[in-house]
Amino acid sequence: MQHVAVYLRVLGTFARNSLIRNMMFRANFLVECLSSITWTLMNLGFYLLIFRYTQSIGAGTGWGQWEFFAFLATTMLINSLVQTLFMPNCEDISDLIRTGGLDFALLKPIDTQFLISLEKIDWSSLANFFAGLVLLGVSLVQMATRPHDPLVLHAWMVLLYPFYVLCGVAMLYSLMISLSATSIWLGQNRSLYDFWFYITNFSRYPMEIYQGRWGTPLRRFCTFIVPVLLVVNVPARIIARPVAPHGETVWPLAALALVATVVSLLVSRWIFLAALRSYRSASS
Amino acid sequence: MARMHRRSRENLGLETLLVMTTLPARLQTWWTILRIALAERLVYRGDFALGTLMRFLPIVTQIFLWFAVFQARGQPTLAGYSYQDFVAYYLLTMLARAFSSMPGLASGIAAQIRSGEIKKFLIQPVDLLGFLLLCRVAHKLAYYSVAALPFALVFFLCRDYFPGWPDAVTLAAGVASLVLAFLLGFFLEAAMGLIGFWWLEVSSLLFVYMLLSFFLSGHMFPLDMLPGRWQTAVHLTPLMYLAYFPAAVLLGKVQGLALAQGLAIQAGWVLGMIALARWLWARGTRHYSAFGG
Numbered sequence: 001m002q003h004v005a006v007y008l009r010v011l012g013t014f015a016r017n018s019l020i021r022n023m024m025f026r027a028n029f030l031v032e033c034l035s036s037i038t039w040t041l042m043n044l045g046f047y048l049l050i051f052r053y054t055q056s057i058g059a060g061t062g063w064g065q066w067e068f069f070a071f072l073a074t075t076m077l078i079n080s081l082v083q084t085l086f087m088p089n090c091e092d093i094s095d096l097i098r099t100g101g102l103d104f105a106l107l108k109p110i111d112t113q114f115l116i117s118l119e120k121i122d123w124s125s126l127a128n129f130f131a132g133l134v135l136l137g138v139s140l141v142q143m144a145t146r147p148h149d150p151l152v153l154h155a156w157m158v159l160l161y162p163f164y165v166l167c168g169v170a171m172l173y174s175l176m177i178s179l180s181a182t183s184i185w186l187g188q189n190r191s192l193y194d195f196w197f198y199i200t201n202f203s204r205y206p207m208e209i210y211q212g213r214w215g216t217p218l219r220r221f222c223t224f225i226v227p228v229l230l231v232v233n234v235p236a237r238i239i240a241r242p243v244a245p246h247g248e249t250v251w252p253l254a255a256l257a258l259v260a261t262v263v264s265l266l267v268s269r270w271i272f273l274a275a276l277r278s279y280r281s282a283s284s
Numbered sequence: 285m286a287r288m289h290r291r292s293r294e295n296l297g298l299e300t301l302l303v304m305t306t307l308p309a310r311l312q313t314w315w316t317i318l319r320i321a322l323a324e325r326l327v328y329r330g331d332f333a334l335g336t337l338m339r340f341l342p343i344v345t346q347i348f349l350w351f352a353v354f355q356a357r358g359q360p361t362l363a364g365y366s367y368q369d370f371v372a373y374y375l376l377t378m379l380a381r382a383f384s385s386m387p388g389l390a391s392g393i394a395a396q397i398r399s400g401e402i403k404k405f406l407i408q409p410v411d412l413l414g415f416l417l418l419c420r421v422a423h424k425l426a427y428y429s430v431a432a433l434p435f436a437l438v439f440f441l442c443r444d445y446f447p448g449w450p451d452a453v454t455l456a457a458g459v460a461s462l463v464l465a466f467l468l469g470f471f472l473e474a475a476m477g478l479i480g481f482w483w484l485e486v487s488s489l490l491f492v493y494m495l496l497s498f499f500l501s502g503h504m505f506p507l508d509m510l511p512g513r514w515q516t517a518v519h520l521t522p523l524m525y526l527a528y529f530p531a532a533v534l535l536g537k538v539q540g541l542a543l544a545q546g547l548a549i550q551a552g553w554v555l556g557m558i559a560l561a562r563w564l565w566a567r568g569t570r571h572y573s574a575f576g577g
Contacts, residue, residue, distance in 0.1 A: 035491055042498055049509060050353060053362050058352035198341040205345060209352040218344075 010110060011118060018121035033127035040076060040131050047072065061208040062245045066146075068206070070139040070240035075204055075232045076132030078168040082176070083125035085169075089117050090176045094183040100281045113272050117177060136239070143240065157238055164235035164254070167261040171231050172200065174268035181268075181275035203228040206236075227260040313410070314418055321422030326430075336431040340438050343374050363509040369535060370506070371445040375438065376531035377503045382431065383462045384469035384501075384526040386420065393477025394486040397572070406569060413474060413561060420470055450536055457543055458534035464550045465530050468522060471557035478561060481568030496521070502528025508537075522553040 022029050047068065050057075057063040063071065093116060096102040105116050143151035179196050202210075202222050207229045210219035222229040234257040237250040347370070354367045365373065393416070396402040405412040439446075450458065476493060480486050498504060500523040507518050507528045518524050529546055532538050538546055 031488070038495060042495060045499065046504055049505065050349075052511070053509070054353045054356045056356045057349070059355045059358070061352070061356075194335065194338055198338055201342050201345050205349055205352075209348045211348075212351075215348055 007110075007114065010114075014118055015121050019123055021120075022123045029124050032124040036125065036128050037131050040128055044069075044072070044135075057206055058208045060245050061206060062241045063206045063208070066139045066142045067240045070136055070143070071206060071232065071236040073132045073136035073139060074165065074168075074236040074239070076128050076135065077165055078172065078232060078235075079200075080125050080128035080132060081165075081169045082172045084122050084129070086117055086173050086176055087125070088120040088122045090180040092116075092120075093180040097184055097279070102279060103281050106276075106279075112276065113177070113269065117173070139240070151240070153239075157242060160254070161235055161239045164238055164257060167257055168231035168235060170261050171227055171257075171264050172203075174264035175199070175226065175228070178268045178271045181272045184275040184279050199226065199228055200231075203231045203233075207233050223256070227257070227264060230257040230260050314414075317415060317418045318422045321419045322426050324422075326426050336434040337438075340378070340434070343378065346374055347371050363506060364537070365506055365508070368445045368447070369537075371442060372447070372535055373506050373531055375442060375445075376534050377527045379435065379534075380462060380465055380527045380530040381503055382427070382435075383424070383530070384465040386469050386473040389416070389420065389470070389473040390477035390486060390490055393474060394480030394484070397477075397480040397568075398484050402572070406572075413471075413565060416474065417470060424466065447536060450534060454533065454536055454539070454543075457547060458530060461525070461530040461533050461547060461550060464547070464554055465526055467554045468550065468557060469526055471554065471561045472522065472526075475557060475561040475564055478564035478568050481564070481571050497523050497526065500524060501526045502531070506532070522557070525550045525553060 051065040051068075055064060057068055096105065096116065102116070105112050108115055140151065140153065144153060176196060199222075202218075207219055207223070210216070210222070210229075219229065230253065234250065234254055238254065242250050350370045351367060354362065354370075360366055362370075393402075393412075402412070405415070449455075476486060476489055479489060483489070500507075500518050500521055502524055507515070507524055510518060525546075529538070529550060533543065533546070
């Protein structure tokens with residue numbers, strides 16, 4: 001227990017230091033917040049345009065405009081948390097390895113993965129988190145107050161939603177740290193980093209859109225092998241569409257997401273430790 | 285970018301730079317610049333080819349998304365585009381953007397102004413815009429020579445989505461609009477970089493540009509989908525000629541008088557941007573006060 005307290009205190013120090021660093025350039029901080037929100041608004045505009053032409057994403061999937069906007073809000077919440085907590089750190093890992101800076105991290109009396117995953121926190125990315133909360137609120141109110149087939153929010157939905165959002169963050173983090181750790185073997189991970197961007201791209205839409213000769217294998221791959229499709233789909237289904245129009249409930253997928261979260265955390269931990277073992281200091 | 289320019293220029297040697305007054309000598313300089321830049325770009329050909337294939341991945345999601353939209357609509361066309369047209373449109377805008385996108389150009393120019401490196405161009409008899417244009421041409425040639433394979437592969441795999449080979453006129457017009465898109469992209473970004481003479485840092489300007497081109501260049505969706513008032517607004521900017529127009533031409537969506545008109549307007553924008561970039565360069569060098577060492 002004391003162990004946990006120490007780690008929490010270190011995390012608090014990381015957060016405070018990062019906030020101080022962010023606040024040194026306050027105008028820049030504000031501009032960054034504004035620009036990430038503008039991007040989000042642009043994306044929202046694109047989907048508004050799509051819903052001028054269709055009632056839902058996919059026939060009979062139940063992803064109407066407000067359901068999809070709740071889905072989008074979930075994407076924003078998860079991505080902004082990953083960007084706030086882990087992105088600035090994982091970006092630096094390949095540099096740490098190339099310059100030999102990892103030596104300093106290894107010498108510190110704290111878990112190396114913890115240290116290099118959380119040292120920097122990018123507070124400005126939280127702007128999108130709040131934008132996501134607003135969008136989620138608006139979507140839920142719209143769905144709950146519509147005359148036809150209104151959404152009924154149960155206590156379990158409200159409780160499970162944040163939990164599965166955190167599961168999604170954990171899965172994305174596992175993927176990210178695994179890809180970064182491979183740069184210990186490869187020296188450079190430029191295209192791997194692009195790969196991360198492209199693969200999370202698949203998580204941005206309801207999984208029902210992946211169907212047909214190519215879509216079904218792709219959906220299975222992104223559900224069971226690299227579980228990026230579970231990241232947003234499970235929490236979004238829980239809050240916005242717990243039961244599909246054709247009667248399918250969210251529970252099997254939710255159970256799978258739980259397993260996937262645990263497995264990906266363990267696998268990424270194993271990859272990270274294995275990569276560390278073959279680290280040879282690079283500088284001098 | 286900046287490092288590449290510096291290296292190329294050192295390789296050029298002073299002799300070449302001094303003998304520049306006659307046309308053959310000038311041509312030879314251009315050829316040298318082109319060759320050096322080409323050789324430099326080809327160093328990273330493996331990364332290039334893989335990166336190009338990767339760049340098609342986001343399109344895969346878009347294609348599935350539009351399939352779901354068409355399925356839910358239950359109608360064969362959307363804003364005049366069939367589902368097949370959508371797939372073809374996305375692939376063709378990828379091609380158009382391979383011509384018109386200029387990664388690092390504007391920020392590179394602004395960085396050279398800020399660091400003071402730009403003053404080389406004030407002393408040496410090499411024109412900045414001409415030099416950068418040649419570097420870009422070489423960059424693009426190297427890129428196409430490597431990217432042609434992944435592009436051909438993807439287009440071949442998706443051949444059923446295309447309405448077939450366009451006729452000679454459409455093809456010629458399409459190629460012309462691609463070349464014009466390259467020139468437009470170059471001079472537009474160069475002009476933005478040259479604003480750095482006044483602002484020093486242009487990243488906020490570039491951000492606005494990126495934001496606008498996200499929506500108005502048409503690489504996210506065919507611009508025909510936009511409601512009426514937006515359509516008019518879009519047709520007033522040069523951005524649609526960077527992605528939408530070449531793709532629509534190659535798809536055969538623009539024909540006859542509209543095609544000739546469109547090409548003329550595109551060429552007009554290119555000339556306008558050349559003039560703007562030249563003017564900014566002339567004014568900027570007078571305004572310039574040589575920061576940095």
